[in-house]
Amino acid sequence: MSNSFPNARKWAVLEILIIVLLALVPLFTTFPYRVNIFLSWEGAYRLSSGQVPFKDYGSPLGYGFWIIPALFFKLFGPQMITLVKAQVFINIIAGLSFRSILKTLHVTPGVRLLSVLVFVMSYSFFNFWPWYNHTVIVYELVAISFLLRAFFAEGKGGRYLLIALAALFVFLSLFTKQDGGGMALMLCLALLAYNSLETRRWLDIPVFLVLFVVIAALFIVPLMPGFAYWFNHGQAPHSSRLALNDFTDEIMGGSNWIKIYVLLAALCLFAGVKQWGAFIHERREVLFALLTLGVLGEAAIFQVTSYTPPDNNIFFHSFAFAFIASWLCRLLSVPLRTGSSLALATVLILFWWSGTWWKYIGRYTDRLFPVKEAVYAPNDSTHENVVSRRNYMVNTDTTDVPVSQWTFSRLPVFHKIYMPAPTVAGIDRVMALPVVQQKRDNIKVLNMTELTPLAAAMPFKLETGQDYPLWYHLGVGMFNRQLAAFKEKVRTHHYDVVLYEYAPTLNNFFPFTLRGELQQHYQLVDSFLAPRRPTNAMIEVYVAEGAPRPVTDAFLHKVDTLR
Template sequence: MPALSLKQQRISIAEIIIIVALALVPLFVTFPYRVNIFLSWEGAYRLSIGEIPYKDFGLPLGYGYWIIPAIFFKIFGTQMITLVKAQVFINIISGLAFRSILKSLQVKPGVRFLSVLVFVLSYSFFNFWPWYNHTVIVYELIGLSFLLKALFSDNRKRNYIWFGLAAFFTFLSLFTKQDGGGMALMLSLGLLAYNCLATRRWSDLLVFIGMYVVIALLFIVPLLPGFSYWFNHGQPPHSSRLAVNDFTDEILGNSNWIKGYVVLVGLCLAAGIKNWGSWFQQRRDVIFALLTLGILGEAAIFQITSYTPPDNNIFFHSFAFAFIASYLSDLLQLNLDRTKSILGATVLILFWWSGTWWKYVGRFTDRLFPAQEFVSTPGVEHENVVNRRNFMVNTDTTDIPVSSWVFSDLAPFRKIYMPVSTVEGMNRLLQLPVVKENKGDLKVLNMTELTPLAVVLPYRPETGPDFPLWYHLGVGMFNRQLAAFKEKVANKQYDLILYEHAPGLNNFFPWALRQDLKEHYHQVDSFLAPRRPTNAVIEVYVK
């Protein structure tokens, strides 16, 4: 490999600084309690205390998502803020993996730098908390980075290491989320198939598949027979949650960014390729095109199969930008390696993705230039001012703005602010006689988003291969588990039950069980759940 010039070295250093510096930002701020983050904490906590998935708890996906947070729990403790530290690490390795992919494709340094900037701003900078719909893509990116190293390396012995690592992280992607991980595998196989066709080295495809199968068996076999919980084996429903019109409505009715990128990629290929036969033998160029189109296709499907939150699939921007910028710089003879060109393009990209950073800067400008609510005229009553901030009247009298949330003194919630009602409710909970009298032997069913209470009360989470990690009926648990909980409630097997009543969410915590709680237990308290909007209530039940 030729030595890098001084300018290329500076660009490489700048890329790493951007990746690391922006990833570290969350370490210096505080956060409101995030919706659904309880699931990240619960899985990481259970792994960190030695519990085994599918033996001590069941879940409808693999446990790859919780591996990194669990390791961080072992190192830094089980506070909620440790999840933020884990995500900092995830953001760094995702940026480095994307950069590695571009280096393997020999993207020019200037374009690579700008593409890394787009990746960080559009995909990782605002991801402060770990979430499986993000982690599944990160594992895919790591797998693709090792796969491309293997495809373009001439060292056959080293290739086996690259193929092994590619297979490992591609499987971890599947073992994090079925949809993203499955598409990661198909994309990897597609790139391998083309490479084998171009090089006539069909053994590469067999090596990758063989390693993938071996790794899958090493993960899955020790989890049998409880592993069948993933597929809700032995009970309905077994029908798909997707319909054809889900795809047609979203892809044809929306997805304007993705479709626009596909058109631009097609135009770049049409304008840049003079001889398709010879181009087909240019492996890096073809793999770059296949990878970009594959990522765009994956993003189109992923937004339907993983629809919450709605920006799960925006990993495609950076790939499309890298491809289009590479072709345009050649077609228009733009030298984006020059310092002035990079600075000018950087300003444009910061303007393009200003939405990801302006909300932080906007907090200061709002204080410097507060919105005017009325006009004061001497001798005249205050005149009503109607503008874009107040032209609609907010009739939601239950919502509590984040600006009035407060911090809790409880260790797991350090640096996390919540509604006053939530904080005061947790404090009252600790003063209940049943909690004070049964410390160390408290039997608790916690069907709320306050899962870190396990280390505060404290209590040992219930275990068993058929015990769900979380309680979303039809997603994390099913009718068989619901029936078991109803029986336990009727037999009063728990000393304390915390139930979150969220009427606006479809059985997020099973509604049918609430009726049994009303019948067999006494409700002694209730307080707001830590979510926005504040439309859910945590109810406290004792025998």
């Protein structure tokens, strides 16, 4: 019996199973509240409610990121767990697009299978929540997959349709995040330039650009004039927040993975290419090289322009692996068509990327093999003071709540999402506030916290307006003009309830000066931990002067009833 996999359908089934099955894992688990996920929720909620971006609210980003989550809110409701379902879909699209790219470039089945595994383990498997720094790359992958298929399509009609789809998804990438989308556009133009040079199909470039401009106009013109103020293209009050030293320090002082991949790719080319004059005309080989080097260059820039979280740019691993493995297998005559060779390679890849899956296995090993806690007893003469890797630093944070002690809220919008117990208790107290109970139908709330789903849970109507920000990070999501408007509303007691998150270690994540206005013109009736780790932020609850304040016994009874 043969131990090889000669059937193309078997390869396709294996690759698609890897992509789909690992993407479905999040549907069967629960999640801690994710830092910054409030932005994903509110943008999707507003869009799914029929609000028009740049007319009903403003954002320095386009709304490309929120299209898929908003669609899922329409289908499954605005629970936070719906965002996870949306990300499952996004991860499947990302994996299929990456596979399509490798298939168009004629990457051998064994290398393609392993590359898909690297892509899923390094970029998709741990991405449970939608975030614009991930979605911008997914749209780019879809665009590149269509563009490469267009290069080898038969007939003008089919080719131009694929080019149109590529232009659409390049625009959606740009309309999700300017930096990643702009680099996606440049990379696609570079691939188009080479392919046009080789095929003499010079019309492809202007067709792509015209389609891109037309698609952009169809999206943007109806959003004017608010779009011109909000969308950040370097105009005031926006700023680039970048400096040349940021790039040189990050790339020259770090970026070790990117630099070693560039070195290995160069070595493969120099070792494998015997006649450069002939090689330059091998379209698929050159396109593969251009794409790989382009992705590595994009990742080097992206880590500076999108610096948080620090692993935004790890999409480059799978492209570099596919390129280098293809050349090494060819140069070293490594067979990757047998079950034993693929099994060994799979084990090695899983070992390489064990950090993405071991944290889940580690939960069980910690229970099977519990570690004896080291003793910290500097003033106890009867015990030695044991210092280990688990306690060599003294934790002075008295507010920290370990994730193992987090719990679930009763509110449907937080289904399957656990938070610190003080946060859950604080949410219950907010829901039980007399002013919330009395003005349930027309309460005015300003929610400057990460608990944006309270808009659906309470519920209250979100404010709208061309000058109203989607989020409140001063200098990023809103500016002095909006700050002045909020100050005036606070001074005139426009809101019945204001929820303000005080995060002293984050630079105006919620405007500090507005807190002073609240302390002067509103009554602070409660405060509790924000749903984040480290627990370095507090949510403060303010009610307008003269509003009924919670009476201790009745208030606590109401909280118990709601629970």
